[in-house]
Amino acid sequence: MAAYAFATVGNILALTGDVDMFQTEQTFSGGVFHHSIPNGRAGADIIVTPVELLARTQGDGSKLFSLKLSECQLELGGASGRMVFCRNTDSSLTIFCEERGFPAALSSASFGALDDRFRELRSLQRSQNSRQWFWVSISLLLIAVVCAGLYFGTLAAAQVAVRSLPISVDEKIGQMASVSMAPGIPLAEQHSATVLVRDIVEHLRPYSAIPDMDFRVVVIQDEQVNAFALPGGRIYVYTGLIRHAENAEQVAGVLAHEMAHATLRHGLQKVSQSLGIVVAMQFMVGDVGGLIAFGSQVAQESVLTSYSRAAETEADLEGARMLHTAGIDPAAMGEFFEIMKHEHEELPAILSWISTHPQHDDRISEIRRFRDSLPAAQYRPLQLSLDDAKRDIGQQ
Amino acid sequence: MKHELVCRPAATAVRFTLERGEEVTCEVGAMVAMSSGLTVETTSKSRGGGGILTGLKRMFSGESFFLNHFTAQRENQTLLIAPSMMGDCIHHRMRGGTLIVQGSGWLASHGNLEIDTTWQGFSSAIFSGESMFWVRCSGTGDLFLSSFGAIYEVDVQGEYTVDTGHIVAFEDSLQFRITKVSSSLIGSFLGGEGLVCRFQGQGKLYCQSHNAASLGALLGPKLKPR
Numbered sequence: 001m002a003a004y005a006f007a008t009v010g011n012i013l014a015l016t017g018d019v020d021m022f023q024t025e026q027t028f029s030g031g032v033f034h035h036s037i038p039n040g041r042a043g044a045d046i047i048v049t050p051v052e053l054l055a056r057t058q059g060d061g062s063k064l065f066s067l068k069l070s071e072c073q074l075e076l077g078g079a080s081g082r083m084v085f086c087r088n089t090d091s092s093l094t095i096f097c098e099e100r101g102f103p104a105a106l107s108s109a110s111f112g113a114l115d116d117r118f119r120e121l122r123s124l125q126r127s128q129n130s131r132q133w134f135w136v137s138i139s140l141l142l143i144a145v146v147c148a149g150l151y152f153g154t155l156a157a158a159q160v161a162v163r164s165l166p167i168s169v170d171e172k173i174g175q176m177a178s179v180s181m182a183p184g185i186p187l188a189e190q191h192s193a194t195v196l197v198r199d200i201v202e203h204l205r206p207y208s209a210i211p212d213m214d215f216r217v218v219v220i221q222d223e224q225v226n227a228f229a230l231p232g233g234r235i236y237v238y239t240g241l242i243r244h245a246e247n248a249e250q251v252a253g254v255l256a257h258e259m260a261h262a263t264l265r266h267g268l269q270k271v272s273q274s275l276g277i278v279v280a281m282q283f284m285v286g287d288v289g290g291l292i293a294f295g296s297q298v299a300q301e302s303v304l305t306s307y308s309r310a311a312e313t314e315a316d317l318e319g320a321r322m323l324h325t326a327g328i329d330p331a332a333m334g335e336f337f338e339i340m341k342h343e344h345e346e347l348p349a350i351l352s353w354i355s356t357h358p359q360h361d362d363r364i365s366e367i368r369r370f371r372d373s374l375p376a377a378q379y380r381p382l383q384l385s386l387d388d389a390k391r392d393i394g395q396q
Numbered sequence: 397m398k399h400e401l402v403c404r405p406a407a408t409a410v411r412f413t414l415e416r417g418e419e420v421t422c423e424v425g426a427m428v429a430m431s432s433g434l435t436v437e438t439t440s441k442s443r444g445g446g447g448i449l450t451g452l453k454r455m456f457s458g459e460s461f462f463l464n465h466f467t468a469q470r471e472n473q474t475l476l477i478a479p480s481m482m483g484d485c486i487h488h489r490m491r492g493g494t495l496i497v498q499g500s501g502w503l504a505s506h507g508n509l510e511i512d513t514t515w516q517g518f519s520s521a522i523f524s525g526e527s528m529f530w531v532r533c534s535g536t537g538d539l540f541l542s543s544f545g546a547i548y549e550v551d552v553q554g555e556y557t558v559d560t561g562h563i564v565a566f567e568d569s570l571q572f573r574i575t576k577v578s579s580s581l582i583g584s585f586l587g588g589e590g591l592v593c594r595f596q597g598q599g600k601l602y603c604q605s606h607n608a609a610s611l612g613a614l615l616g617p618k619l620k621p622r
């Protein structure tokens with residue numbers, strides 16, 4: 001039969017027989033709540049014995065408090081959530097301690113009697129913590145949703161507002177982009193190629209969506225088969241494109257497409273889509289300068305990359321419409337794509353106009369379908385020849 | 397050391413009367429006036445030790461890297477200190493145990509007190525309206541705390557709720573959690589209270605009547621840009 005006897009350390013004189021001796025007292029630092037202490041609370045050294053908890057307050061007027069383990073009611077809490085509170089039955093005395101070994105000392109001193117209560121308290125605390133996490137996560141989510149709403153709301157509003165800006169903003173952006181990008185060496189104003197391209201543009205102008213747009217033509221001495229338009233109507237054509245075209249109608253097809261980009265204001269659309277939140281907010285409070293600076297930057301990038309697939313198709317159809325009303329067969333546009341398609345494999349590096357205008361098979365059939373849907377019209381050939389321009393380009 | 401809280405509660409200052417050899421540790425910049433027989437030593441160490449790391453941690457809690465130690469070289473020296481914010485100061489006598497003080501709430505201490513910083517968990521760092529880290533004062537001695545506005549002292553028994561941004565200090569025998577103020581989350585936010593701090597347990601809690609962040613939010617939009 002096993003039995004226990006307690007002795008104060010140092011008082012055991014001798015042991016006989018089969019007796020295990022172990023030290024059961026352990027000291028911790030903690031505190032006491034009791035009405036007899038000034039302010040009701042004091043720090044204390046706590047001794048855990050198998051019978052009771054002893055707490056000796058620190059400082060002057062030290063007092064000793066004792067709490068029977070059999071009466072001890074446990075609670076967990078404190079700033080760390082790990083503090084153990086032991087109260088007597090009427091809660092007039094509370095001894096508390098945060099040290100790590102304290103729960104284990106209480107458990108072994110009470111021979112496991114307090115273990116169930118500890119388990120219960122810990123699971124309660126866990127559930128309270130998870131509830132707090134739940135509300136904190138909900139709040140974070142709410143904040144994130146509000147921020148995202150503000151962010152995308154501002155962007156969407158700015159996009160709508162940008163599209164209602166006057167054409168003069170397009171021109172300003174185009175002008176700034178043309179200064180900063182310096183596309184290459186332009187041919188003289190009187191050069192036959194420049195004259196040819198200008199004539200075609202002037203021929204198409206009355207049929208464009210914005211006839212009084214400031215269309216300006218620059219022909220660049222460059223073997224790339226390329227042409228592009230800046231916002232506001234500046235159109236750049238590379239000599240390589242003229243060299244590869246079979247007739248003036250095909251050049252007109254490309255020009256109609258580029259003019260359509262300008263009149264459909266794809267540049268500004270691109271600017272509004274790439275707006276950062278800072279520029280959008282500046283713009284919404286009335287600062288158009290930042291938008292124009294940003295626009296000229298985007299305009300430079302967007303001609304080097306490309307417009308969206310939808311914008312290209314839109315420009316194709318608007319170009320085809322212009323050609324049709326101008327009495328030019330829109331099929332010429334498709335023909336030029338066809339030429340480019342066949343020569344694509346041979347001249348991959350220089351065909352940048354095609355490479356930035358992908359999927360020309362789709363586009364050719366799209367243009368064809370659109371042409372078939374148009375009312376029948378009498379198409380007249382343009383009274384312009386590419387021969388002079390091609391010859392003069394070759395002499396450069 | 398004797399102390400007196402003067403001009404309470406709107407513009408409270410603390411007047412210390414120090415005998416030879418007595419020392420008070422104050423927040424940097426808190427000194428208003430002092431007698432000629434006081435020496436000032438500026439270090440990053442608090443009474444309980446520490447050094448550069450403790451100083452850095454203190455900076456994260458909204459206090460300064462350095463602390464000023466005022467030591468009386470003669471009898472009967474006076475030192476007048478005041479916090480940078482308009483408001484009240486209180487004296488809290490520490491008898492062992494720990495007091496957890498909101499970021500800039502610690503003003504001065506005397507005696508065998510250790511000033512350290514503590515982390516009160518992720519959610520309280522974000523939502524309590526206080527600094528990420530808190531100042532942890534432990535030991536025995538006198539502690540002087542400052543607030544924005546007036547300070548209310550509450551002896552918590554059970555549960556108590558304080559709005560975020562209004563905590564000055566609490567004893568470590570109190571546990572606090574961030575919760576919503578009413579049973580509905582939407583109502584909590586529409587009521588202007590949003591999340592609150594709910595204290596549980598037994599111990600002393602100090603809260604302040606005003607909240608610097610709310611004042612800033614009120615004034616900020618009315619200020620003209622330079």
